[in-house]
Amino acid sequence: MKFSVQRESLLSPLQHVVGAVERKQTSPVLGNVLIEADDGYLTITASDSEIEMQARVEMHIDQTGSTTVPARKLLEICKNLSDSARIEFTLTGEKVVFKSGRSRFTLATLPADQFPKTAPLKEPQSVQLTATDLHRCIRNTAFSMAQQDVRFYLNGMLLEIGADRLSCVATDGHRLAYSQCTTEADPEMPVRAIIPRKSVGELQRLLGSTDTNDKVGLLVSPQHLQVQVGGVRITTKLIDGRFPDYNRVIPIDGNKELVIDCQTLKQSLVRASVLSNEKFRGVRFALQAGLLTVSSNNPDQEEAIDELEVDYQGESTEIGFNVTYLLDVLNSLEVENARIIVKDGNSSTLITPDSNDNNDSKYVVMPMRL
16 A cells, blocks of 8 residues: 655544544554555544544545554654645555655554444435534533433433434433424434434534535434544444433423523623532522522632522522533523523423524523532
């Protein structure tokens, strides 16, 4: 195998796929990327056996072939060459030689046939979405996914695609994030898939770096999801489990409602969090006519109290929250004002954007005893 390429033409696809490579691998070959050079194309693939990321670029190939090379070492070499560098890549026996100007690097390889490539999906359903819609729904919900929960189906995000509707849902048992938008997608059968946490993160990163007007192609089978974004393809195993009925979690009996400026509330929460308990991160909301008091304290008997004028005329009530959960919600809202609906100090709170647009997001935060 032999080819010559500009640094950027090799660095860009490497950066797209290297996120799939785990630093601690169960097999040495999973620390490598698979490089395949055929007529007119260079294909780079990375995998951890759960997620596979593949980038393909068009270029002149002097000699076809395939091999695997250490992913992180190859990436660091490319990153530290000059922007205008041209790289000569040659496979000789069990070694790969990189030449660029007066620099020369020799890397060990492992055979390409040891690399665990994902088989083509069997009878998948095809769906087309816009990058904007998918990225927005993922970004608005991903932060609520659980981390290493024994309820494995919570360690991911639920993706639903129906006639003219795309929605994403994530929950860790203490909070829930739901986001939907209208879309032109019209699948033959409704799509319902739980995407693992790592795959959600890589998909979000990839969608954030692509043109918002691009179309995204999805292939869905019972066990796998494949997403094509430009010249990059992500194939991930799906979590086999039953996601909770999120409609039953979203409260509908809240009788106290206020609308507040997101930035103002965020700044108040950040101030109050300075003196909150470092372990539990609790803050207290005290609502009364025309006033919201945000307070916190810690075991050192330190206390923060912040008062905000609000348009609220309901009954007085108090409720405690994990301040991190509230800040995550406010950071995801893309509107000026948030609508907060509460019932009492023992019931879940519903937070929504105070606007009517294509994006419909709902956030549920469980109360916290302080």
